[in-house]
Amino acid sequence: MAYTRQEALETLLRSYSVWYDVTRCNEEDAPMVAQAAFHEQGTAYLLFKRAKMWGANRNEYVFLFSVPHLTEDVALACIAQAQGLGDELIVPDREHMCSYIVAEILCDTADEAAVQAVRRYHRRKSFQFSLQGWTETHAALVELGKDSIVTNPDGRLTAKFLKSALYPKPKKRDPVRKLSKKQGV
Helix, strand or coil: CCCCHHHHHHHHHHHHCCCCEEEECCHHHCCEEEEEEEEEEEEEEECEEEEEEEEEEEEEEEEEEEEEEECHHHHHHHHHHHHHHHHHHCCCCCCEEEEEEEEEEEEEEECHHHHHHHHHCCCEEECCCCCCCEEEEEEEEEECCCCEEEECHHHHHHHHHHHHHHCCCCCCCCHHHHHHHHHCC
């Protein structure tokens, strides 16, 4: 299905809004159009809440960008902007396990150099030798003109989510269910 950038953005925001806190950006923040944040906290107690055994926090910060034609410079600038904003939001402490910063770029067309820049992008950072957690950056490019999704190696799960949100597989019909409906079972 061929999407316009606005339709693809609305579809993604609907998908993200189920679990994430979604915020739309102002016109002056262009090319960034929206942000989404997800926070998860796991805790174990021993008998009662004052005896906390451990806690682990996981965060994901998604930054969505929309540009008509993506060049290498614009791609790297979008990823750098997401990286800077995400780094400000991360607070490493004893209970911080990991944080993911996701830069998703929606475009109609892209230069081959921009696609390669997204594929090659890599950044991981640990805090206090991973005692206070780590962070990694996922970069994703959705080229709507070709219906293609490209990510860096860390962004495989992001690509899977984007593919399921933008290009879902049609549901298969169950022949047993179809027969049982006809027979009134």
